[in-house]
Amino acid sequence: MWSLVRSLNLRSSLVAPPSSWGPSLSCTGRSCHRTSAHGADSALNFSDGRVFRLKSHWEVVRGLLIFRMCSFPSLVKNSEKLMAVSRRLLGRRLFEWGMRGTVYGQFVAGESLPEIQASMERLRKLGIRPMLAVPIEEDLGEGKAGERWYEQNEAIMMNCVDLSSLGGDRPMMQLKITALMSADLCKVLSMCLSDPSRRKELSPHRIVSIMEGKDARFSFLSEQQNQHLQSSVRRLSRVGKHAVQKQVRVLVDAEYTYMNPALGVVTMAMMAQCNRKEPWIWNTYQCYLKDSFRNLSQELDTAVALGLCFGVKLVRGAYMDKERKLAKVKGYPDPIQPDWEATNRSYNGCLDKLLDLIGREGERYNLIIASHNEESVLHAVRRMKELGIDKHSRAVCFGQLLGMCDHVSLTLGQAGYLVYKSIPYGSVDSVLPYLVRRAQENQSVLQGIRKERDLLHEEWRRRLLGRS
Structure with a gap:
């Protein structure tokens, strides 16, 4: 990762951004054609595999192999152990070579600057935009080597901003708060926010004052926690301001429920600093949570009261199994929706609320429909047409993970919709633990890839x- 940081520092000023984005390329053959980004698209068909003619032979074979492996829950569950054994048997070099050709190559943009740019360029030719994600995060009890670790992460995030800015028009990146602020502190702050008196004290306005240099302290935090809070929110402020300067939109990821209240307040403070004229800082809402619609509505009201623009990444969620186990162990109500249908109702309710706002004020409200669910995507497309939201207005876009759901991403991109792929990058050693965690948290998604595999x-x- 640090080799990339140094490479960016030396070379970012020498690299010209790619040409303007747009689905200007289609596959060869009698059944495929060039699609204009400004032409009217026919009804979207996610069951038409012709979009895979845009892929190379190896990409098709690799996808088949990996999706077949991912369809076995026991294999996914034990993937970390299997990789450790493979590394010991094969040695580091052979293991990395194998990973780069398979799992890493499927889901990761690369490690070096040329590799990442090549990945971004491949997406651009397919009518898809990159959304870079640095695979750094922290969970409870994983405290790293003090402030220095978070300071190093700040430098990496700054360079992620710089790299994202090379990705063409309207670049985006993802940010995990726990890369710059201790997960343990996030949990403490979230618990404090459940107390009405402390919630008033832990307001976005108060966090902004700390971001701007005031030495504010909270009586319910220790001296060490106060110092870390000040350092953390100032790191986040610097990243946010740098992103605005580079014209990069920052999508703050949601994490576990025991941290999300703190993440929401800190993200709103970043919005208060950066979102006066445009929605540069976006927050993420997990619709598999029972209180997702309420939280979204409350934070929308807060943004309106503060006179802010508001950006949203709408997801279903990725931590269901762990959240339910924690609720059972700790004895509190299960925060997850009772079933898939309830989650769908929650997702569509939040989606409709945001699309209604965008239909009236698309300049102030932006949305990325970050979903692999075809019905949700089609629902959004129908609602956009009903509300008169132009797909070229850039107020609404779609997002999927790199290496997954390409039949949806490619179809949308070729039809002229704004589509982003979330693309992690970094060394094999730094990214594999991230991929394993995501795979284990998203087993329901992995088991639902049969259609793409077929x-x-x-x-x-x-x-x-x-055949032609």
């Missing part, structure tokens, strides 16, 4: 048989 298989058969 479409890839159909495409591979077409190539083997030489």
